[in-house]
Amino acid sequence: MTAAIEVKNLRCEFRVRTGLMAAEKRVIAVDDVTFSVPAGSVLGVVGESGCGKSTLARMILGLLKPTAGTVLVDGKRLFDLDRKARARLIQPVFQDPFASLNPRRRIKDIVALPLEAQGAFSRAEIDRRVGGILERVGLSAAMGERMPAQLSGGQRQRAAIARALVLEPRIVICDEPTSALDVSVQAQILNLLADLRRDLGLTYLFISHNLAVVEHVASEVAVMYLGRIVERNETDALFRAPAHPYTQALLESVLTPEPGRGVPDIGLGDIMPDPSNIPPGCRFNPRCRIAVERCRHEAPARMVRPPQGMVECHLA
Amino acid sequence: MSALLEVEELQVSFGRTAAVRGASFRVAKGETHCLVGESGCGKSVSALAVMNLLARGGQRSAKRMSFAGTDLTSLSDREMARLRGNRMAMIFQEPMTSLNPAFTIGSQMAEVLTRHKGGSRAAALDRAAELMGRVGITAPGMRLGQFPHQLSGGLRQRVMIAMALMCDPELLIADEPTTALDVTVQAQILRLLASLKREFGLSILLITHDLGIVARVADHVSVMYAGEVVERAPTAELFRAPQHPYTRGLLSCVPVPGRVQRDKPLGSIPGIVPAIGAGFAGCAFRSRCAHANETCTRAIPRRPMGDAHDYLCRLEPGWAELQPA
Numbered sequence: 072m073t074a075a076i077e078v079k080n081l082r083c084e085f086r087v088r089t090g091l092m093a094a095e096k097r098v099i100a101v102d103d104v105t106f107s108v109p110a111g112s113v114l115g116v117v118g119e120s121g122c123g124k125s126t127l128a129r130m131i132l133g134l135l136k137p138t139a140g141t142v143l144v145d146g147k148r149l150f151d152l153d154r155k156a157r158a159r160l161i162q163p164v165f166q167d168p169f170a171s172l173n174p175r176r177r178i179k180d181i182v183a184l185p186l187e188a189q190g191a192f193s194r195a196e197i198d199r200r201v202g203g204i205l206e207r208v209g210l211s212a213a214m215g216e217r218m219p220a221q222l223s224g225g226q227r228q229r230a231a232i233a234r235a236l237v238l239e240p241r242i243v244i245c246d247e248p249t250s251a252l253d254v255s256v257q258a259q260i261l262n263l264l265a266d267l268r269r270d271l272g273l274t275y276l277f278i279s280h281n282l283a284v285v286e287h288v289a290s291e292v293a294v295m296y297l298g299r300i301v302e303r304n305e306t307d308a309l310f311r312a313p314a315h316p317y318t319q320a321l322l323e324s325v326l327t328p329e330p331g332r333g334v335p336d337i338g339l340g341d342i343m344p345d346p347s348n349i350p351p352g353c354r355f356n357p358r359c360r361i362a363v364e365r366c367r368h369e370a371p372a373r374m375v376r377p378p379q380g381m382v383e384c385h386l387a
Numbered sequence: 388m389s390a391l392l393e394v395e396e397l398q399v400s401f402g403r404t405a406a407v408r409g410a411s412f413r414v415a416k417g418e419t420h421c422l423v424g425e426s427g428c429g430k431s432v433s434a435l436a437v438m439n440l441l442a443r444g445g446q447r448s449a450k451r452m453s454f455a456g457t458d459l460t461s462l463s464d465r466e467m468a469r470l471r472g473n474r475m476a477m478i479f480q481e482p483m484t485s486l487n488p489a490f491t492i493g494s495q496m497a498e499v500l501t502r503h504k505g506g507s508r509a510a511a512l513d514r515a516a517e518l519m520g521r522v523g524i525t526a527p528g529m530r531l532g533q534f535p536h537q538l539s540g541g542l543r544q545r546v547m548i549a550m551a552l553m554c555d556p557e558l559l560i561a562d563e564p565t566t567a568l569d570v571t572v573q574a575q576i577l578r579l580l581a582s583l584k585r586e587f588g589l590s591i592l593l594i595t596h597d598l599g600i601v602a603r604v605a606d607h608v609s610v611m612y613a614g615e616v617v618e619r620a621p622t623a624e625l626f627r628a629p630q631h632p633y634t635r636g637l638l639s640c641v642p643v644p645g646r647v648q649r650d651k652p653l654g655s656i657p658g659i660v661p662a663i664g665a666g667f668a669g670c671a672f673r674s675r676c677a678h679a680n681e682t683c684t685r686a687i688p689r690r691p692m693g694d695a696h697d698y699l700c701r702l703e704p705g706w707a708e709l710q711p712a
């Protein structure tokens with residue numbers, strides 16, 4: 072069976088200038104990322120701000136050309152497909168539904184746009200499909216008549232999901248789809264995404280900085296640090312026995328609603344990762360609690376981690 | 388314990404929007420008190436009303452609003468300004484909004500002290516360096532000469548905390564101080580706040596939407612919904628025996644690592660927060676509440692439930708235990 076998403080040795084470099092006279096810097100946003108996502112499953116991607124999650128998502132969506140490496144979506148190279156075919160295959164849902172919905176159009180027109188862009192559907196067919204998908208995501212026909220500013224954050228995210236699904240794509244890239252929402256609304260949206268995946272057989276790449284959310288939705292989880300996947304495994308295995316010190320720190324820093332336990336000491340120090348200045352050796356070594364001499368000059372190899380995963384750490 | 392800050396029936400409106408509708412909460416000396424609720428419920432507006440920092444057009448009134456025995460509503464603007472940044476200080480979610488990009492960290496920190504307490508600039512800079520060390524900033528000397536944009540988000544928030552401590556305040560109001568930060572940095576900042584509370588005898592009013600934070604740092608909690616405090620309790624009690632249907636719903640929405648059941652839906656609260664205008668009567672949660680009936684459209688009693696625990700609902704204490712599972 073072909074994987075829904077297959078990514079090989081993916082790399083993305085940006086060249087940035089911090090000032091007029093400053094020397095050009097190389098930002099390595101994504102560095103040698105390889106994984107595949109089986110059809111019908113959910114790969115969760117977690118990591119701190121700036122670690123390259125959205126850059127990875129944009130390359131998979133074909134919105135950004137990789138510096139090196141390949142992306143296959145449903146066995147095809149996106150750059151070989153035209154826009155219309157691409158839109159039928161893979162769709163994004165982003166964090167900020169307000170920024171991604173045209174403020175001057177009605178919700179139902181926004182949702183109809185991908186269908187119209189295909190140029191292959193009659194008006195009646197478009198109306199039928201838009202009505203169907205709005206209902207499916209829990210928006211009434213009356214909501215469809217409104218402008219984005221007249222909806223709540225959660226309703227806007229429902230509209231964004233409707234727009235992503237109206238062409239019945241196989242694959243949806245969710246980049247922090249609930250990060251801007253309140254918990255009660257987050258729960259509604261997560262439940263909706265789960266129902267849709269089950270009923271429509273979708274594949275998700277699900278990006279979030281919230282580990283609890285990822286544990287809830289993902290079948291497999293990849294942990295990113297400074298552009299690399301430092302650990303990946305089946306969700307249960309990764310949460311039960313995290314192998315990489317960074318994964319362990321991330322898990323420890325989740326504040327579960329358990330009174331009396333206080334806030335744990337993560338011990339990562341205050342050196343912030345900087346993708347324009349990646350440390351030699353293991354890129355995590357300046358913050359790692361258990362780093363040894365070797366970590367400062369030798370990058371760890373990718374090692375197999377049962378049952379299905381990998382880890383990059385000398386001591387794992 | 389005696390209250391340092393007491394707020395009773397606070398009302399704040401902006402034109403026809405009622406942003407805070409009779410919120411009551413108290414912060415005891417030396418405690419961390421959390422004000423928790425979802426966006427728009429009036430947490431920030433309540434804090435700004437206490438500090439008399441409401442945006443233009445904001446009208447506040449309260450049955451009682453006192454700080455260390457002083458009636459805040461009777462203070463002139465000048466007297467209030469003297470209190471602010473001095474005996475009570477505030478930090479915000481996005482430190483950049485309260486740091487001036489054009490001045491160095493050092494000069495901004497020193498200015499706070501010289502404005503309120505006088506003294507030399509050199510002495511103020513010494514105190515700034517000392518406090519930066521206290522909040523875990525390495526090489527404070529170098530940081531004092533830097534501009535805000537040269538620091539990471541976590542460092543900026545540490546600077547804000549150090550700045551808030553310059554005049555040795557009794558009360559620190561922190562409005563979502565870690566919401567913009569990564570989880571690992573969040574843990575560091577929250578630990579810092581807890582240690583400052585112990586060492587400086589600070590009282591903290593911590594505003595957050597995150598029940599995980601509440602559980603881990605609060606001594607007491609006030610849960611807000613649509614401009615009202617719907618439940619107040621000691622932290623352990625709130626999580627052990629929540630009474631208000633909104634509190635219970637909110638708790639069920641939080642995915643807890645290690646307890647996730649992936650094939651089951653999360654608990655959720657249906658619907659959305661209604662828009663509430665002046666003259667609204669009854670329980671604001673009724674459009675989303677599974678237990679609503681027509682009594683909920685009338686005045687709702689505040690029900691005491693043991694020590695420092697009360698809630699605003701028609702249902703009697705212990706109702707939840709009588710529910711079929």
Ligand SMILES: Nc1ncnc2c1ncn2[C@@H]1O[C@H](COP(=O)(O)OP(=O)(O)OP(=O)(O)O)[C@@H](O)[C@H]1O
Pocket residue numbers: 085086087098099100118119120121122123124125126127280346
């Ligand atoms: N167009 C660009 N030009 C230069 N640098 C970029 C560009 N896009 C992203 N970067 C840099 O690449 C790195 C990865 O960015 P990315 O947006 O993928 O992070 P992220 O993991 O999605 O973070 P967040 O959690 O904050 O959304 C960052 O250092 C970012 O500043």
Ligand SMILES: Nc1ncnc2c1ncn2[C@@H]1O[C@H](COP(=O)(O)OP(=O)(O)O)[C@@H](O)[C@H]1O
Pocket residue numbers: 401404405406407424425426427428429430431432433442443444445
């Ligand atoms: N300057 C303002 N003008 C008008 N309405 C405001 C203003 N500030 C806040 N509000 C309204 O007051 C209510 C409470 O807001 P706020 O206290 O900021 O909520 P939160 O609990 O998220 O901090 C919201 O409905 C908000 O839209």
Ligand code: SF4
Pocket residue numbers: 315316317353354355356357359360361362363366371383384385386387
């Ligand atoms: S390789 Fe070394 S520095 Fe890197 S995570 Fe493992 S122990 Fe830490």
Ligand code: SF4
Pocket residue numbers: 631632633670671672673674676677678679680683687699700701702
């Ligand atoms: S007063 Fe009525 S509507 Fe409000 S929370 Fe209680 S039962 Fe629900």
Ligand SMILES: [Mg+2]
Pocket residue numbers: 124125126246
């Ligand atoms: Mg991103």
Ligand SMILES: [Mg+2]
Pocket residue numbers: 430431432562563
């Ligand atoms: Mg706020």
